Amino acid sequence: VDLATGARTPITTHIHPQWRAAFAWSPDGRRLAYATGERSGLPELWLVGADGQGGRRLATRESERDIGGAYAGLAWLPGTSTIVYQFLPSGNAATLQAEYQAVSALGGPAKTLFRNGVGLTLSPDGRLISFTRDLEGAEETGNWVAVLEYGGAATPTPTPTPAPADGWVGIVYPYRADATAPFEYYFRRDDDEKYALDGSAAGLNCVLYAAGWELAKVRVWGQLLTGTADEYGRRIVVDRIEYVDGAAPPEGLVAFVAPDGRLRVLRADGQSTDMPLPAGGSVASPAWSPDGRLLAYIALSSGGYGTAYLYDTSSGRTEPVSDEHRQFLSRLEWSPNGRYLLLDSGTSVVRSLEIVEVSTHTFMGPIGAVGYAWSPDGESLAIGLRRPVQPPLPYEIGDSLSLAVVEPGLPTQVILEGTPDVLYQPLAWLPDGRILYRRTDWPDKAQAGQTSLWTARLDGQAEPARDIPLAYDVEALRARLPAELRDTASSFSWAPDGRWVAFQAGRAPAVGVYLLNAGSGGGLRGLADGTSPAWRPITGEPGPAPTPDYRSAAAFSSHTSTSTSPDGLWVAEGFYAFPMVNGRATGDRYYTRLVVARADGSAAWTLVDEWLDWGLGYTMPQAFHWSRDGRYLYFTNRPVPDGCGYFVNGGDLQRADLGDGQVTEVAPMLGFWLALSPDERTLAATSGGRLILRDLATAAQREVALVPDNVFAPLGKIAWAPDGSALVLAEANGACSPKTTHTILRVDVATLAVKTLVDADGRLLTPEAWPEPGRVLLADKDQGRWWMDAETGALTPTE
Structure with missing residues (x-):
C-alpha cells in the first residue's frame, strides 16, 4: 500500500490460513x-519485488x-x-526442535545456525539474536542470546561469546551464551538474587552455579541492560570473570x-574453541x-x-583407519604409547577386538574378549579370554574366563586359567605393573556369582586389591559424586593435571557431561549435554608428529x-616410508610427513601427515625454499615417476606460514622442475617440453x-638472472640413454624469446647458479665447473 496515494499492489495470493505468515x-x-x-504443502520461504514481480522460492522443507x-x-x-528466520515444526517439540536458519537472497542453500528455542528477536544492529527455551522444566529452560558474525552478503555464523549490546534493551542471557550448549551458568549474590549488579568498579562478587551446583566464587564485570526485570531480576552481558579463592576452572x-x-x-571452562572439526x-x-x-x-x-x-x-586432515565398515563398532581406545x-x-x-598399528595400518585380530586393559607401556593388552566349560555357566555366554595377555605378533599368554568355579575379567593395568581384575566365584551354579576385586602380576601372583590409585578405582570415584549422579556416571576421562576428571551421567535423553575436581572431591560443574567425554591429554599445542614406530628395519x-x-632458526624434515616384504615394496599405500620446527623447540608445525595411494610413481613432501623475510617455508610434493625421471625437484608449490602453521597452495601440480624468481613473485616450471611462468599473486600463467x-x-x-629478467635451463636430448646430450637455452621473461647458448653438448652441462649479471655457473657430468657467458654461451673453466 502506497501511504501517499492509497494505491494497492498485489504481491501474492497464496497465503493459506493454516500457515503462519511472516514478512x-x-x-x-x-x-x-x-x-x-x-x-x-510444505513450509516455503519466498522473495518478491515490491512491484509484485520476480517472485522466487528461497527455501523449503523437503526431507522426510x-x-x-x-x-x-x-x-x-x-x-x-541475508535473511534470518525460525522454523517451527509441528508435532512433539521434544523430537522436532525449532531451528534458527539463514539464507541469502542471492540464492544458495539455507544454513541452520542452531536449534531449540522460540521467540526469535533480532537486535537493531543485527548482531544479536535472543530467544527462549522451555522444555518442560529442563535445565536449559530460560532466555538465551547468540552473537552473529557476518560481513556483506555472507551467511552469518553464530558465535558463543556475547558482546556488549550498545544499549540494546533485550533479553541477554546467560554468561556462556553458546546457543548449542544446554547448561546455563547463573550468577547469584550471596542472598540468591540472580543477575544483580552492584555497579562498583571492583566488580560484582558472586557465586557461579551450573546445573544446580555451586561451581566457584567469582568476581564479574559486565554491562547492565535496562528493561523490565523478570522473575530472575536484571540481566547483564558479561565482559570478563575473575576467579577468586583458587577456584579457577581446569x-x-x-x-x-x-x-x-x-x-x-x-x-x-565451558567456552567454545576455534578448533575446526571434521564435518559429518x-x-x-x-x-x-x-x-x-x-x-x-x-x-x-x-x-x-x-x-x-x-x-x-x-593439519585438519581426516582419514579412515580402515576402508571397511564394521558392524556394531562402538568404542576406540589408544594404547598409552600412541602406537x-x-x-x-x-x-x-x-567384544570383538582389533588392534591397529596406526603408523602402518597393520591390523591384528579379531580377538574375542570380555574386558580388556592396555599395559602402561602400550605394548600389551590384558583380556578376559573365553574358556569353554561343562556344564555351561548360567549367564550370557556360558564360558569361564581366563586372564590373558596379548602382544601384537606374539602368542597369547594366559596368566590365570579360568575354571568352572572362578572367572577373571580385567579392569585396568596399573602403573606399578599389576593387573586389576574382577574375580567371580561361582561354586553354586544355581545362584549368582560372588564378585571381588583382585590384582595379579605377569608371573601369576594374585592377591586381593589394595592401594588402587583413584584413577583406576571407579567405585571410589563414584563415591565422590552427588548421590543423584552415582548410578549413571561412566566414561571417565582424566585431565592432564591428574586432578580433574570428565564423565557422563544421567538417563536418556537428559545425559550430560560433567567435570569433577577429584583431588578435592568438589568443584562439580556441568559442561554440556552429551556423552562420551574425552579430555585432551595436553593443555598446549602438540609438538611435531613422531616418526612412525616401525617394528623392524626390514x-x-x-x-x-x-x-x-638460512638464519638457522627453523628446521624442516620431510619423511616417507613404504611397507616392505622380502625386500620389495608392497601394498598400495605409503606414509608421508613434513614437519617444520624451531631449532630451540619452542614451536613446531605438522604440514603433511597422511597415507597416500601409489602406483605408477608417487610423491614425497620436502622443503623447497625459505622466504627472504623469514616468514614462510615453501614446500612441494616432489614427484617420483615410474620410468625416466631425469630433471625432477618438485611438482606443486605450497606456502607455510611459520607464525601459525597455516598452509596455502600457491601453485597446483605443474610439472617436474620448479624455480622461484629472486623476488619470489614468479614461479618457473617445466612440463613436458614447455616452460611455464606463473605469477604467484594473480595465478596468471604464460608459457x-x-x-x-x-x-x-x-x-x-x-637458473634465474639476478634481476629476474631472464633464465637459463637445460634440455636433455635423448634422456636416459647412452647418447644423452644437453642443450642450454636462455629465455627472456618479458618477451619469452628463446636463444640457444650451448647446443647438444655431450658433457651434460647443467646450470647451477646465475650469481652475476654476465655469467652463469655450469656443472658437467664429471663434476667439472664452467663459467658460461650469459649472452654468447662461451665457456671458460672456473679454474
Missing part, C-alpha cells in the same frame, strides 16, 4: 521476503523429517542480502558427542591420542555400521630429508614451447 522488507525497501506453504511446520520471525541482517579441551550426535570440543553426521567414542595431536572417532552409518577415523588437529588403536565391536558382553623402506632456514610435442627431451635445472 520482512529488505533494508532498501525493494524486496519482500515472506513465508507461506500452500504451493507444495520435515513433514510439517512453519517459518516465522523473518528479519534481514542490516547491510546484507585447563584443556574436552571432546564429546552432542545430543544431535555430532562431535564437539569445548574448553574445560553422527559419531561415537571420541578418543585423543596420547600426544593430543590426533582425535579418533567412529562415524556411524545405517544398519549399525561404523568406520573409525583419525582427525589431525594440526596402537583398539577397535571394540559387538552387542554382547563378548619392515619399511624409508627416507628422510632435512632443510635448515612457451621449447621442445616439440613428439620429442622426449626433459627440461630442468633452471
Whole structure:
C-alpha cells in the first residue's frame, strides 16, 4: 500500500490460513521476503519485488523429517542480502526442535545456525539474536542470546561469546551464551538474587552455579541492560570473570558427542574453541591420542555400521583407519604409547577386538574378549579370554574366563586359567605393573556369582586389591559424586593435571557431561549435554608428529630429508616410508610427513601427515625454499615417476606460514622442475617440453614451447638472472640413454624469446647458479665447473 496515494499492489495470493505468515522488507525497501506453504504443502520461504514481480522460492522443507511446520520471525541482517528466520515444526517439540536458519537472497542453500528455542528477536544492529527455551522444566529452560558474525552478503555464523549490546534493551542471557550448549551458568549474590549488579568498579562478587551446583566464587564485570526485570531480576552481558579463592576452572579441551550426535570440543571452562572439526553426521567414542595431536572417532552409518577415523588437529586432515565398515563398532581406545588403536565391536558382553598399528595400518585380530586393559607401556593388552566349560555357566555366554595377555605378533599368554568355579575379567593395568581384575566365584551354579576385586602380576601372583590409585578405582570415584549422579556416571576421562576428571551421567535423553575436581572431591560443574567425554591429554599445542614406530628395519623402506632456514632458526624434515616384504615394496599405500620446527623447540608445525595411494610413481613432501623475510617455508610434493625421471625437484608449490602453521597452495601440480624468481613473485616450471611462468599473486600463467610435442627431451635445472629478467635451463636430448646430450637455452621473461647458448653438448652441462649479471655457473657430468657467458654461451673453466 502506497501511504501517499492509497494505491494497492498485489504481491501474492497464496497465503493459506493454516500457515503462519511472516514478512520482512529488505533494508532498501525493494524486496519482500515472506513465508507461506500452500504451493507444495510444505513450509516455503519466498522473495518478491515490491512491484509484485520476480517472485522466487528461497527455501523449503523437503526431507522426510520435515513433514510439517512453519517459518516465522523473518528479519534481514542490516547491510546484507541475508535473511534470518525460525522454523517451527509441528508435532512433539521434544523430537522436532525449532531451528534458527539463514539464507541469502542471492540464492544458495539455507544454513541452520542452531536449534531449540522460540521467540526469535533480532537486535537493531543485527548482531544479536535472543530467544527462549522451555522444555518442560529442563535445565536449559530460560532466555538465551547468540552473537552473529557476518560481513556483506555472507551467511552469518553464530558465535558463543556475547558482546556488549550498545544499549540494546533485550533479553541477554546467560554468561556462556553458546546457543548449542544446554547448561546455563547463573550468577547469584550471596542472598540468591540472580543477575544483580552492584555497579562498583571492583566488580560484582558472586557465586557461579551450573546445573544446580555451586561451581566457584567469582568476581564479574559486565554491562547492565535496562528493561523490565523478570522473575530472575536484571540481566547483564558479561565482559570478563575473575576467579577468586583458587577456584579457577581446569585447563584443556574436552571432546564429546552432542545430543544431535555430532562431535564437539569445548574448553574445560565451558567456552567454545576455534578448533575446526571434521564435518559429518553422527559419531561415537571420541578418543585423543596420547600426544593430543590426533582425535579418533567412529562415524556411524545405517544398519549399525561404523568406520573409525583419525582427525589431525594440526593439519585438519581426516582419514579412515580402515576402508571397511564394521558392524556394531562402538568404542576406540589408544594404547598409552600412541602406537596402537583398539577397535571394540559387538552387542554382547563378548567384544570383538582389533588392534591397529596406526603408523602402518597393520591390523591384528579379531580377538574375542570380555574386558580388556592396555599395559602402561602400550605394548600389551590384558583380556578376559573365553574358556569353554561343562556344564555351561548360567549367564550370557556360558564360558569361564581366563586372564590373558596379548602382544601384537606374539602368542597369547594366559596368566590365570579360568575354571568352572572362578572367572577373571580385567579392569585396568596399573602403573606399578599389576593387573586389576574382577574375580567371580561361582561354586553354586544355581545362584549368582560372588564378585571381588583382585590384582595379579605377569608371573601369576594374585592377591586381593589394595592401594588402587583413584584413577583406576571407579567405585571410589563414584563415591565422590552427588548421590543423584552415582548410578549413571561412566566414561571417565582424566585431565592432564591428574586432578580433574570428565564423565557422563544421567538417563536418556537428559545425559550430560560433567567435570569433577577429584583431588578435592568438589568443584562439580556441568559442561554440556552429551556423552562420551574425552579430555585432551595436553593443555598446549602438540609438538611435531613422531616418526612412525616401525617394528623392524626390514619392515619399511624409508627416507628422510632435512632443510635448515638460512638464519638457522627453523628446521624442516620431510619423511616417507613404504611397507616392505622380502625386500620389495608392497601394498598400495605409503606414509608421508613434513614437519617444520624451531631449532630451540619452542614451536613446531605438522604440514603433511597422511597415507597416500601409489602406483605408477608417487610423491614425497620436502622443503623447497625459505622466504627472504623469514616468514614462510615453501614446500612441494616432489614427484617420483615410474620410468625416466631425469630433471625432477618438485611438482606443486605450497606456502607455510611459520607464525601459525597455516598452509596455502600457491601453485597446483605443474610439472617436474620448479624455480622461484629472486623476488619470489614468479614461479618457473617445466612440463613436458614447455616452460611455464606463473605469477604467484594473480595465478596468471604464460608459457612457451621449447621442445616439440613428439620429442622426449626433459627440461630442468633452471637458473634465474639476478634481476629476474631472464633464465637459463637445460634440455636433455635423448634422456636416459647412452647418447644423452644437453642443450642450454636462455629465455627472456618479458618477451619469452628463446636463444640457444650451448647446443647438444655431450658433457651434460647443467646450470647451477646465475650469481652475476654476465655469467652463469655450469656443472658437467664429471663434476667439472664452467663459467658460461650469459649472452654468447662461451665457456671458460672456473679454474
